[in-house]
Amino acid sequence: MPLAEGEHTGTRIAYHRKRAGLTQRGLAQKIPYSYSLLTQVESGHKPASPDLVATVAKVLCVDVTSLTGQPYLTELQQDRLAELVRPIREALDLYDLGPDPAITPRPTPQLVAAAENFCRLVRATKLHEAALELPDVVAEITTAAYRAPSSEIWAALSSTYRTAHDVTVKLGYYDLSTVALDRMDWAASRASDPLLAAVRQYMRALVYFREGEYTIGQRLIVAGQSILGQAQPSRERFAVAGQLHLGASIIAARAHDRSEVTAHLAEARAYASRVGEASDALWLSFGPTNVRVHAVSAHIEMGEFGEALRQADGVRIPNDWAVSRASHFYVDRARVQMEAGRTEAALKSLITARRLAPQQTRYHAGARETIRGLVHLARRTPDTLDHLAAWVGL
Incomplete structure (x- = not known):
């Protein structure tokens, strides 16, 4: 049964x-959503929330x-991004072949700087440039790590795999993003860097969160x-500890555990007061702004759109914040504005998200x-306006 145009x-x-x-009634009985909402989503009259999608996916296996x-x-083909996926896939698969004899790596400080620049590109959502550079950066740092292993070079490789995960997630290749996280763990263990290992668990938790596996996500946060x-x-x-609490708050919100949401946000807020805006700490963008942004997301996940809208209106994004994070916030704000009936405001938020990070x-x-x-x-609105106009005699 092929899908229609x-x-x-x-x-x-x-x-x-x-x-x-x-x-439809049979599926509605298996999910915590009404038959009416399900029919509206299937017909295209209502958008499908991430929670509904994750729940339905889990039920339908x-x-x-x-x-x-x-x-x-x-869209990927139009943006000439689809052609870059195969080299990325190959780069993630060649980790255990040892050094590439055709590569003469740059000195370690230059490779560390290259890994940092790679992170910077992704935070700036320059996806085409990042995807184009990814295979060569991975191959060069891998060769350097095999030839002259050190904690510094293995940490740089782990960071690069972490950024590869970010690229593939943004492009929608979640299978590759999971592979990238496995490679991140492989390199982080050789770097003996507990911070990178903890960040990897946080990112794994988000993978399970996206698939609706909240219990596993919570266990990964604890790990x-x-x-x-x-x-x-x-x-x-x-900063990493605070970010773990932020991840836990969103997982708890999706599970509608209000007390856990409150507790994790309080913990994250305490860490944020100690570190300030720590956008330079492992590229997490952790700090008071990220706590406020996650509080908005938590209320959205719990269906508390009025409170989410109130808090979203109070968020002020720092000028030096990563545009990837800022754009994501404006997408969330657009959703809650639409749910609240503020369609013009929602459109403006989406335009802002597009201006900041179009791809x-x-x-x-x-x-x-x-x-x-x-x-x-x-x-639908013009028909409604015509009806009201006729009703009042215009």
Whole structure:
């Protein structure tokens, strides 16, 4: 049963639901969402929230990407990004072959700087440039690590794999992102760096969060906190600890555990007061702003759109904040504005997200769902206005 032209998340849910032999009412009985909402999502009259998508994917035993349609190949081909995926896949697969005899690596300080610049490109959402450079950077640092191993060069390689994860997530290749996290762990263990290992657990937790496996996500957060105990007290350690609490707050929000959300946000806030805006600490963008942004996301996940909107209106993004994080916030704000009926404000937020990070916004599943919701509302509004105008005699 092929999917029709103009498919969207709702049509994909319907497709996989039918393949599983379930009616709409049958599926609605297995998820914490109403039959009415499910029918509206499948028909395209309502956007599919990340929570609904993750829940349905789990019930239907399919990946979330099967429902969201990622990666978005048409757009990737238009942006000439699809052709860069195979070299990335190969670069992630050649980690255990030892040094490449054709490569003469630069000195370690230059390679560390290259790894840092690679991170900088991704935070600036220059995805095409980052994807183009990724295979060569991985190959060169890997060769250097085999020929002259040191904690510094292995840490640089681990950081590069971590950034490869970020690139592949933003492009919608979640299978590759998981491989990149495995490679990150492989290199971090050789660097004997507990901070990188803890960050890796945090990122693994987000993978399971996206797939609706909240218990596993919570266990990974706890594992990351345990690993941090091996690190000496430092600003970087406090930033990682705070970020772990932020991740835990969103997982708890998706599980509708309000007390846990409150507790984790309080812990993160305490760490943020100690480190300030720590955008330079392992590229986490941790600090008071990120705590406020995560508080907004937590309220969205719990369906508390009024409170999310109130807090979102109070967020002020620092000028030097990573545009990848800022753009993500504006996508979240657009969603809650749409839910609150503030369609013009939602459109402005999406335009801001696009201005800051056009490629990231284009491939962001949440942005696409919000745009679809706004389009539906725009089509419906004129009829409503005509009815009201007739009603008052205009």
